[in-house]
Amino acid sequence: MSKIFGFFKKIILYFLIIFSFTNIITAKEETLLILGDSISAGYGINQKDNWVSLLQEEFYKEETSLKLINSSVSGDTTSGGLERLKEDLKISNPDYVLIELGGNDALRGYPVKKIKDNLKQMISLVKANNSKPLLMQIRIPPNYGQKYTYAFEKIYVDLALAENINLLPFMLENIGVNSDLMQSDGIHPNKKAQEMIAKDVKKNLNKVLFFK
Template sequence: MFCYFLILLLIGCGDKSVKKDAIKDHPAEKTETIMTEGSDKKILFFGDSLTAGYGLEMGQAFPTLIQQKIDSLDLDYAVINAGLSGETTASGKNRLEWVLEENIDIVIIELGANDGLRGIPLSETESNLKSMVDTVRETLPNARIILAGMKIPPNMGPEYTKEFEEIFPKLASSEEIYLIPFLLENVAGIPHLNQSDGIHPTIKGQKLVAENVWKVLQPIL
């Protein structure tokens, strides 16, 4: 984990031009939707480049790997990958209502990393995440919600870093929703599991991310 923080710290502090690219988390890309035809219930993955599978081929991101696990168990669920590179909680809050649709049974919210890299006020990040939870509940009152926890490097200071990490379990507890403790557990900071930018998982890394998600998602299914 220390190596992960060190890598991102170097990105954040060593080169201003690199920092700009890392903070933006790459230009926004078209949302990709991957579904299995004929499924009655849907699982929406709503996030940033980690969900979108930045730098990988279509079908290599962890939401598609989750679909493969679901299919292998003959479960009647279709996965929708609504990941968008560069997404912050503010832009996600504005986009969410456009991707919510009927028959979505589970919504997985994976946002916040770009907020942390930008040093966005923590109260704003927490408020935006809560607003997304509220939007899901208002639009799809029967849908179950999973929040993906995230951590950031310490270049914004130890207090900011600690409080950022605490946003996710705090919100999951107060809103009584499910929590993935840390999406990149056993992936962050391990060179061969991340692409050259040190941030986005490789194909092998995505498989481990899928396992982190599956630990929380499988009991719900």
Template sequence: MRRLATSVIVLFALVAQAAFASPVSQKTILVYGDSLSAAYGLEIQQGWVSLLQEKLDQTKSDWKVVNLSISGETTAGGLSRLPAALKEHRPELMLLQLGANDGMRGTPLTSVSNNLEQMIQQAQTEDVDVLLFEMMIPPNYGPVYTRKFTRIFHDLGKEYTVSVVPFFLDGVAGHPKLNQPDGIHPVAKAQPMIFNNVWPHIKTAME
């Protein structure tokens, strides 16, 4: 009887310990982009960022996704918001997907580069790993501008030892059936393709 009572007490203690144990803290992926990551024109759950969270949930990962992407966002706007975003969410990994709107507006390349550079610096100062998304734009401003624009991302990647995700709309951009009538924003059925383009790079960055 005494042995049974002792066993009950031990069992109760273990249950109580489990009940009051601190939950496993989740690591945060901050998605910091524009309409291409904000599910523009779609239900939010259809976007590639939501597919990323679904993948993490399926694999019982200890990572969560915070999506602060805003339609129409520029590198200047992203730079102004970043300090507060880093302070509030304290991410371990940031997916930096900005620059397309700058390029389509013909923003001076030095401004685009400087803004991206400062965002990378701010993140690294807070010990946040960065995945920099290579962006491409239509050749509206001539081959010299478009070529130098894309070069920005690779130059910054080398300078700050940041991994660069190749153009994540590869296989989607330029295909009318995979884009909305504006010819810029992908439709729902293209989102899994976009996710498949970025997932290997994100998975590696999480390791």
């Protein structure tokens, strides 16, 4: 009887090992498409040193199954992002899309309504693709006037509430005010700031995507 019991115990153990191994192999690597401008493209920074690359390294080290696809273009506006989003979705079919656009629109004084409409269309495209949209808050220097600055920054809060999506804090919140962390143009973060940005974005992504 003990031999029979031992035999069945081995069989059960065998199938448990096979089942666990199969689950590991078939575990889906989720993808996050980053649709951004020069801040995410790493303007003036070696690509391996920009915050997206550093964040991907951190996820790999922690064996977090999240692949970052950086579709960011320096100088891009919400109109440009909207124009190329369809192709990005078709090629990558990501699980998540982080929209980090609008800063260049504001720097050029584009109408707030147009910026909001473009962002809303992007969110709709992402949802239609059965992907989950995430929105990054964007802030601009106060010299654009209190009225325009308020209306622009309010776009992101309003859209997040209306579309029921997560709004990530502005990635340069505590960086843009520190000249030691900015390039000489005063707009783009330098190499020293990239690790700080990666750490901050990671913390906020962990909150909304539930990675530990």
